Amino acid sequence: MEHRFLFPKCLDQCSQGLVNNVVFTSHTVEQRHPLLVQLQTLIRATNPTAAFILAENGIVTRNEDIELILSENSFSNPQMLHSRYLMFPGWYEGKFDSGSVFPLMVQICVWFDRPLERTRFVTKCKAIQSSIKPSPFSGNIYHILGKVKFSDSEKTMEVCHNTLTNSLSIMPVLEGPTPPPNSRSTPQDSGQPECYLVFIGCSLKEDSLKDWLRQSAKQRPQRKALKTRGMLTQQEIKTIHVKRHLDPLPAGYFYNGTQFVNFFGDKTDFHPLMDQFMNDYVEEANREIERYNRELEQQEYRDLFEQKP
CATH class of the missing domain: 3.30.1220.10 (CobW-like, C-terminal domain)
Incomplete structure (x- = not known):
């Protein structure tokens, strides 16, 4: 029975010596319903001698089935007694142990x-x-x-x-309405x-x-790591360039409106002092990160399971 489980202890309660009749109250109208056949096969493997009674919705229609159910001595016949004593030694002393339930x-x-x-x-x-x-x-x-x-x-x-x-x-x-306090009961722990x-x-x-x-509660913000030159993205480098490309140039350079040109005619797309600009950017960003981390440490954070003071 793929992806299906029997009710825990179902087969244990259908064992030889304990059960002589099993009544099926559903899926009996359809000829050999797959679920009914599977269940009967399992029970038959556990109890080969049990009689199967088909009673859709609990309605027993055959006289012989009624006689099986109402029989006064079938439970105590020698074969049933023999099975009980062999399969469940100690049952008559209340030492019936059918094992653990799976899955637990x-x-x-x-x-x-x-x-x-x-x-x-x-x-x-x-x-x-x-x-x-x-x-x-x-x-x-x-x-x-x-x-x-x-x-x-x-x-x-x-x-x-x-x-x-x-x-x-x-x-x-x-x-709803709060019930009145009960003087006999222990007061609730506040x-x-x-x-x-x-x-x-x-x-x-x-x-x-x-x-x-x-993980379903408000998460404590994480500390931010300090930046380094190698962590700068292309977008950040472009932002630095746009912001500072008109800064004063060192001697021997001029800006032609598109590129930076030195005394020898060499051209570059970035300001000659771009390395310094990037260092300045990293220093400023790290000051902001350090300020954020200090404020974060000062914030009070309580665990979800920490009781209120």
Whole structure:
């Protein structure tokens, strides 16, 4: 059954010794429906002796099927007892262990106080579908739900994202009457974060989810690197030329309106002092970058999961 999974423990619950009848309530009208045939094949491999009963929409029409369902002794016949004792030793003592579920689905709730950036959050959610990995599905996020705030609104939003359908719903939380305080209950902790998201998926890790969510919040601006002569673009060089091509010329040069000509008749498209002009430009740009970096360091930045003071 490509791209399909049985409900966890379905085949375990259909094992020999435990089940003698299996009733199919859909896809029974069509002759040998592919899904019905596949499911019957799987169950037959698990339980070769089980009787299959076709009952569309739960309606049993054959007398012999009703007799199979209502039989009082078929579950306790020697063959069933023999299968139970051999396949599930200790079942009569409550030691029934059918193993772990695969794939292992987990649910992790992440709390935070600070608003998210709506555009970044939507983009991140929409990108999850393309990152879904095949078996063993580790790290796959299949569903996100919760209540958050966005920087463009004061309202609390209820969000719900389904990865397989790639559908995202963002709706304002409906405001209702606040219930009266209950003297018996423990007062709520005022330090409890306002926003939360519940992630449902396979083998998820909280730290990875927090890193994913941080990318949906306002990003801390990065420091700018200082410029060098080699980093100047052709457009910047052209701008320097346009701005300073009429600066005073050194002795032995003149400008003919198009090019710069020296005493020997050599011509060049750039001012003879262009190297100095470029150095001046880099120095001025670096002063602006250093000022920007100083201001950046003075700005207060709080992590998405840092609680409000």
